[in-house]
Amino acid sequence: MSARWTTAVLDPQITGGLAVARSPEGFLVDANGALFPRDWLKRQELDVLCEHGIGHFDGQPVFLLELRGAGEVPGCHWQGLRRFMLEGDFDTYKVLGYAAQIGTWAREHRFCGSCGQAMTQIRWERAMYCQPCDLRSYPRISPSMIVLITRGDEVLLARSPRFVTGVYSTLAGFAEPGESAEDCLVREVREEVAVEVRNIQYVGSQCWPFPHSMMLGFHAEYAGGEIVMQADEIEDARWFNVHELPPLPAGRSIARYLIDLYVARRLGLPEPVLSA
Numbered sequence: 001m002s003a004r005w006t007t008a009v010l011d012p013q014i015t016g017g018l019a020v021a022r023s024p025e026g027f028l029v030d031a032n033g034a035l036f037p038r039d040w041l042k043r044q045e046l047d048v049l050c051e052h053g054i055g056h057f058d059g060q061p062v063f064l065l066e067l068r069g070a071g072e073v074p075g076c077h078w079q080g081l082r083r084f085m086l087e088g089d090f091d092t093y094k095v096l097g098y099a100a101q102i103g104t105w106a107r108e109h110r111f112c113g114s115c116g117q118a119m120t121q122i123r124w125e126r127a128m129y130c131q132p133c134d135l136r137s138y139p140r141i142s143p144s145m146i147v148l149i150t151r152g153d154e155v156l157l158a159r160s161p162r163f164v165t166g167v168y169s170t171l172a173g174f175a176e177p178g179e180s181a182e183d184c185l186v187r188e189v190r191e192e193v194a195v196e197v198r199n200i201q202y203v204g205s206q207c208w209p210f211p212h213s214m215m216l217g218f219h220a221e222y223a224g225g226e227i228v229m230q231a232d233e234i235e236d237a238r239w240f241n242v243h244e245l246p247p248l249p250a251g252r253s254i255a256r257y258l259i260d261l262y263v264a265r266r267l268g269l270p271e272p273v274l275s276a
């Protein structure tokens, strides 16, 4: 959470405040950014699927208009969340990251997963409700482990075929039912590079709204094994000396933080701060 932004469940019946509009093409933006006066935004001809009150920005209530499609609004364009993460100011990114997660959940929970009937929005908590089943569906959060494996002055970094050309990162993967965070980490490391780790140290966490991950970040020491790369998932994996690192992930990612933190500790430099 940032100092300017706090989440809250707000009743869409109240008037005024600010609003963001989200479509499958991203968020609506103009020269002033992605937060609009809500009354103005609601006068535009947007194809609104649902509306959720999501929190307060600088004390003002903020609402999300989740849209069926991206329409034309004069003087505005649509911009994806990733670009806000890479380039935008962090406070705005936090608002939009939260809005994106609520929007994804609202879009995907319009009908009851048990009986298939339409669900209704609860006003006092962030949940969709099916009355016949007495079932509540809350926003989905997917815990994911992310780990920097270290061996003295060396760190193990890998490339997925999805990465930007040249970039190497830490290993990551989603928790499965039945696993502890440590179980998941050990399994993912075995699956992706076939090495063993020891001395697993929790470092910190980060919300990663692409689309709903909760990243739990660790450092772990190499304990044995030769690198064997997982087909399809890992395009290349190797040890890099902390003095000769390849292009690394985006500055705000926890992947980057895990690397920068280890390098700083190894070289006796000031420790970086995690954007969270």
Ligand SMILES: NC(=O)C1=CN([C@@H]2O[C@H](COP(=O)(O)OP(=O)(O)OC[C@H]3O[C@@H](n4cnc5c(N)ncnc54)[C@H](O)[C@@H]3O)[C@@H](O)[C@H]2O)C=CC1
Binding pocket: 142, 144, 146, 169, 171, 172, 173, 174, 175, 176, 188, 206, 208, 210, 211, 213, 215, 249, 253, 254, 255, 256
């Ligand atoms: N913030 C950061 O610094 C970083 C974040 N990440 C995020 O970590 C997450 C996991 O990383 P990956 O290596 O892609 O995961 P992964 O190694 O588990 O592989 C992805 C596969 O997991 C399965 N999957 C997809 N969604 C799932 C879910 N909700 N629960 C369980 N399994 C699921 C699918 O088969 C998918 O192909 C992703 O959301 C990724 O964006 C990854 C690296 C850096």
Ligand SMILES: [Mg+2]
Binding pocket: 171, 172, 173, 192, 233
């Ligand atoms: Mg992975």
Ligand SMILES: [Zn+2]
Binding pocket: 112, 113, 114, 115, 116, 117, 130, 131, 132, 133, 134, 135
């Ligand atoms: Zn139901």
